[in-house]
Amino acid sequence: MHRMTSTQARHTRRAVLQAAVDAGAECATVGTDLFFREDGEPYIEWQARRAEAVRVCVGCPARAACTELALRDGDGQPTRDDMVRAGLTGPELAALRGRQAVRLAAATAADRDTEGQELDRLVAELRAEAITSPDSARYGTVRSTALRTAAQTDRLRTLAAQIRQIRTARRTRTGWGVAA
Ligand code: SF4
Structure with missing residues (x-):
């Protein structure tokens, strides 16, 4: 092994x-x-x-x-x-x-991991969002394509920022060299 x-x-x-x-x-x-x-x-x-x-x-x-x-x-x-x-x-x-x-306090907290579950959820949402068409009903049916695309871009940026924030905080607390 x-x-x-x-x-x-x-x-x-x-x-x-x-x-x-x-x-x-x-x-x-x-x-x-x-x-x-x-x-x-x-x-x-x-x-x-x-x-x-x-x-x-x-x-x-x-x-x-x-x-x-x-x-x-x-x-x-x-x-x-x-x-x-x-x-x-x-x-x-x-x-x-x-x-x-x-x-060790940080490592055991990470093991308990409600934050990790939130991280997983955000990553999954980001991936799903990235392959969603801006023309989908999610971004409304009356707005122009340009407005829908802008709204989707904002959403992707927000998700990426939330993911980055959690990963940075976890790395800082645990000393982990890679994202958990
Ligand atoms: S106590 Fe830990 S280090 Fe010792 S033999 Fe068992 S698994 Fe290995």
Whole structure:
């Protein structure tokens, strides 16, 4: 499978990240029990298992996607060393999440995505508008062709400006290099 870099993962929607993990997770072959400390498990035993879990993650082709999902999911607590995800312990994940809080807030907001749905709607409307004849009933039946064409041009410009505005805002918030 294609290995995503951490930079690519940061720029990727949740569904794509999840698909990458589903396709390549090494933990699916070794079992997820390895990655969680059992209740009452002596620290020395967990330490050995934790090291083994980290070793599995280091070789996992889905690690970058898994890391980004773990951060967006809010996995890991600062004072609880009881899990490994993406090769990081709970405290390590919490620390990393704290350092990237602003970016992660924007990324999770983009994942929730009412804005994305609006963007999709505007793009679809722009495409439909672009192939609509200005002589269609949409622009009235009494105006001249020139007036209808001008009205359609205005509409296309308005849609393009709305799309540009949303894309620019999303890129600024998330640091994404490409339009979402
Ligand atoms: S990085 Fe580790 S926890 Fe994440 S999918 Fe791979 S093996 Fe599983």
